[in-house]
Amino acid sequence: MQVQAEGLHDEIIRLKKKTDTIILAHNYQVPAVQDVADLVGDSLGLARKAGTTSNSRILFCGVHFMAETASIISPEKRVLIPDPAAGCSLSDSITLDDLRRWKKQHPGAVSVGYVNTTAEIKAELDYCCTSSNAAAIVESIPKDREVLFLPDMFLGSYVAKATGRKNMFIWPGECHVHAGITPEDVQKRLDSMQDAEFVVHPECSCTTPMLHDIASGAYKDTKAKILSTEGMMKHVAKSDTKNFVVGTETGILYRMRKENPDKTFLPASDKAECQFMKMITPEKVRDSLLYDKFEVSVPPETARKARRAIERMLEVG
Incomplete structure (x- = not known):
């Protein structure tokens, strides 16, 4: 199984070079997709990259509106998404x-x-x-x-x-994923980890009752910050804290652990998974590169x- 995964990884790397394709992946993508991407980031960072890349094709590993945004920013590029059914409840x-x-x-x-x-x-x-x-x-x-x-x-x-x-x-x-993270989830996770810092995405429903405390820099005596996904990545890298509870979709934990191996990261909720983000798989990425599918385009006037x-x-x- 490991050999097969490595073979698929190498095939994707070869195909993206052959087809002059840049692979952009959101922080919530599965690890194997993040590992073949040229850039992993949040919506803003990926949109900027889509607008400046010199590659002739963009393969967007995220949800459909993100690929649309790339197509709008770079109308001269061919924008692909591995699975066109990857939507967004929000x-x-x-x-x-x-x-x-x-x-x-x-x-x-x-x-x-x-x-x-x-x-x-x-x-x-x-x-x-x-x-x-x-x-x-x-x-x-x-x-x-x-x-x-x-x-x-x-x-x-x-x-x-x-x-x-x-x-x-x-x-x-x-967002059905972020709305499902409750204050009870957060407190339970914080209670399980000593000296933890809490970083939370502003889409989370738990930010509403917690907002005043977090805005002042603390949540029930815990250091806390409301941040975008890329804001989280930058913050945990420079923080002196070693333990973090992360209030967003669990896909970001892979990148956090990979880039900060000396720190511990736990999800605020194990259930915080976006089934749309997880629709993108390495096999679909390979097929998209190999068979030039699926193109995302936006009508010129729109x-x-x-x-x-x-x-x-x-x-x-």
């Missing part, structure tokens, strides 16, 4: 009609949408954002303008709290409109 929580009705109810409002949205939603937005720059983008909007934030209500609540924004309206969407919101996201950083 992205599915708002439709184009929903957004248009909401905007009519708030004329003059500035719409800010999380990158976890479809291309047609992005085309209706003023700004796109990721968890790492959402607060900075909202801060950049004039204080007297209403803000419509979508689709994640937990990230939206965090941003409203972090910015002190009073005229911000939040769409009631959620892409043109969406590019404006995405470019604003990349400018803010």
